[in-house]
Amino acid sequence: MLIRAFVCKSNPNIFHGRTMYMDYVLAALPLVPSLVCLAFVKNYDIIPVILWSIVISILGFVLTNQMVPIFSQYTLKRGLCGKDLGKRGSPSESKDVPEALGIVCGIVFLVCTICSQMMFAKNETQMITYNSALFSICFMIFLGFLDDTLDLKWRYKLILPTVASLPLLLSYSGSTAMYIPKPFTTLFMHSGQLTIFGSIVNFFATVDTEAHGAIIELKYWFLLFMGLQAVFCTNAINIFAGINGLECGQSYVIACSLLFFKMYEISFLHDGGENERFALLTILPFIGTALGLLRHNWYPSSVFVGDTFCYFAGMTFAVIGIHSHFSKTLLMLFIPQIVNFLYSIPQLFKLMPCPRHRLPSIDPATKLMVHSTFPCKAEEFRWFKVKRDDTVCPNCTVICAVLRVTGPLSERTLCIVLLSLQVSCSLLAFLVRYFVLE
């Protein structure tokens, strides 16, 4: 198959020097579109913001890169570590890998953001934006670290992010109206009259009849949507995980996409106001710190990022989505996570058996990753199986689905394939937002 032929299955340890340089090139690729946009920026007022963000994100990268090994020693010493299940059968199988290194990334990010706040938050509205953003992100880093150390129950993971996002929603100053793309306005209004669907929607929210159904004023429903999105974002990255580099890599790709979207707007659509400034000043340090962590978490990984990183990244995206008035587009960048969540529902809600770990298995002979399975009866779950009468069923994750399509892959290659998928979804989101739904 084409995909099988495309992906390199060579043992990465053999050509480690070469793969390492290739990895650096791959890591730089998602940043290229934003750099291209930089050449087209016409509003010189925003240049200091961009320059400052670049400088602070480089500092963030250096600091994270330096501090991760130091904090690895702390976590190892206190037994906050785990075994790399992706290295089963290899000599490093029994080695303790330090856990929860997302704290370094998170703390450095907070420090960077406080510095940006000191430089650029000049009026009251901006102070509110920054302070609520800092609180929500800090609370999620704390909660993530609490989960890594104490292994919290699901109820806490749903209740506490909801509470943490309340100050964020309280300080939301943007519109609560939803702009309906032209092709869909006829769903709500037709020849000057509300349609049946439009009337139902009008019962809960307000369909703007003067705008011919192009604007729906959602009011509190919009706040509810954003609150749910914050909870979703924080958990979605955590579920779409299991191999080294994936949590950090997907967050990096999403962040680069957000950066590109904002840079595209600043360069080609409008000059960029407060929202764009805030987004740049937040997303660039995130990219810097995430890259600093990814360097240590990339194959062959020396650290785990932990739930700390997943929650931190998720909440950062939610914050940027909310304060930068970007929440619907943000959802499109989460397509792989959404698909993974929907596909996981049968196992998450215990409709199908759910093993403790659903990450891919290692084929002892080839040391390559294959999709993992759980035992079941021949007549059960036929839709989900490889062959209808198998007595094992693959786990319902996008990772296992990809492995079924590509065949066995090394951990590094699998991660690159999954991240390419993430990049493709970002491209799709870009096309949909700026060309299809314009």
Added chain:
Amino acid sequence: MLIRAFVCKSNPNIFHGRTMYMDYVLAALPLVPSLVCLAFVKNYDIIPVILWSIVISILGFVLTNQMVPIFSQYTLKRGLCGKDLGKRGSPSESKDVPEALGIVCGIVFLVCTICSQMMFAKNETQMITYNSALFSICFMIFLGFLDDTLDLKWRYKLILPTVASLPLLLSYSGSTAMYIPKPFTTLFMHSGQLTIFGSIVNFFATVDTEAHGAIIELKYWFLLFMGLQAVFCTNAINIFAGINGLECGQSYVIACSLLFFKMYEISFLHDGGENERFALLTILPFIGTALGLLRHNWYPSSVFVGDTFCYFAGMTFAVIGIHSHFSKTLLMLFIPQIVNFLYSIPQLFKLMPCPRHRLPSIDPATKLMVHSTFPCKAEEFRWFKVKRDDTVCPNCTVICAVLRVTGPLSERTLCIVLLSLQVSCSLLAFLVRYFVLE
């Protein structure tokens, strides 16, 4: 001696039922002055704020009280526990005591404060106040928990609180002038002229000559002072600790004193504005959650509060001091902590040997606490010793100093003596603020 005769040295286990009721009475005492003030409130606008704070703090108490045993199981399971050094020689000596239960208190407090924010933060200034307060407190809880799990180095404990207090200082909206009490104005100005000391001060800040030296505009120095105070508060409670109930108890006493000061102002001096509302809405839930934790941390203690609680409490006081424009009075409530810090300096800065733990020792015969010592030569540290030629020197802490005065005490009695000392200092601060320096 009088003090020796006064304090009860009976083994608390014998009369446990009676001492338990006595403890409840003792715990309620610091709240009495505020309750008395409540009867004199003349501004009915503030009544809903007071009622809401009382309700939310009772909920905070109940929730903390319920959740502490649940989270104890979490921390025990993950090995986040320690031995109670104050129980050496007793059967429960080797029992694991769950550590860092301050997280429960801290999280419940954050949830309570978010609820208050939703109810009462109506304008932009208040939103900034709440969000910056939430962030700083949350960051310190996180840092405290990090310290409890990873045992951070001193440099992190000084740098990170400084950074955490920056958003707080950025959002400070009050005056940066210091009002000099009348007896001291002559230090700065005399017969219409700046004194030599006044001129030196005027070089760094601005002495208001029109106010005859009663006002000194400190500008950035005041922000620096508040920043240092935030770092001091977070660490001071942590140093004045070592026996069960003391960290939590002293914070409770300080909080009750703050509450009384604010209630006194509302009832007798002026009607109470934004600052007073914010202080009430923050300090009452703190009292509720701290009491909920104290119940489990009081002798015979079943949990440790950890650095998490100390940092949380310290930052909460700093936040109230800053946002409620109360920072100089706050310093007076910290007299035992300041004395303890100054007295500890020789050991903290390694001018004298500093053992890992400086808490009191247990006398194996009587099971009572006595002051702990470190070995030294006969000619060393003569000023600090009990007898000039001893070959041991008592540790430089207020706890050991008190034990030298009172003689051996049970842990519970020692804690009550220390807390009484804290109460006396609050009374002194009250007299100084409202009667001496008026």
